[in-house]
Amino acid sequence: MNNLKIIKVENPEQGAENVCEIIKNELESGRLNVLGLATGSTMIPVYNKWTASDLDFSNIVTFNLDEYIGIPESSPHSYAYFMSEHLFDKKEFRKTNIPDGMAEDLVEECEAYEDLLLEYPLDIQLLGVGENGHIAFNEPGTPLDSVTHVAQLTESTLGVNSQYFENDEKIPETAITMGISSILGAKKLILLAFGEKKRAAITKLLEGNVTAQWPITKLLDHDDVIIITDLEI
């Protein structure tokens, strides 16, 4: 498992500092032009560090992993809103891309997003992981060679997501997500996993067997993966 480099940190804050350092080096070396971004609570300390830093992203094109279907950009539940709030309103980028979950033709939107990814190959992709081992919204059972597609969220993920919604609000059950193959296309992957809830997924990954039941395990087939975690593993 030489392709997985593990950085053990004390807490998410320290993890965010590590990400900041890696991004700084990649920016300075000129290797970073296209950056894949993620949402979720794991990413908040990372984006806080970036916005408080003097990192210059003005030449960087970004692609987000995923977006809920049927949730407008103006809704605090959309990933577009999350990105504006935590990063895009505070730092200048050359161009930011997020799948349009309100698109009339979702299949066309997925194809267009995948085409853009081919045009702008990802230099780095940031990743969190779901408790069930999903990456982006590639849930267990998703074909390992999938590209950007419409995903049905599992009961497990809906349960985790319910904490962000009020009782009378409908939790989105579908999303547009980069596929596992789209993600693996990035030159470098940085996976962040903090807290006991992520232990099962990280343990599966470190067991060393690629299985569609744990999408995270596909990272074993990539040759440049950095795992930043506070878990003793």
Ligand code: GLP
């Ligand atoms: C969602 C996102 C994933 C993210 C996961 C973990 O499912 N689609 O990209 O990795 O949440 O979220 P958190 O960081 O809040 O644990």
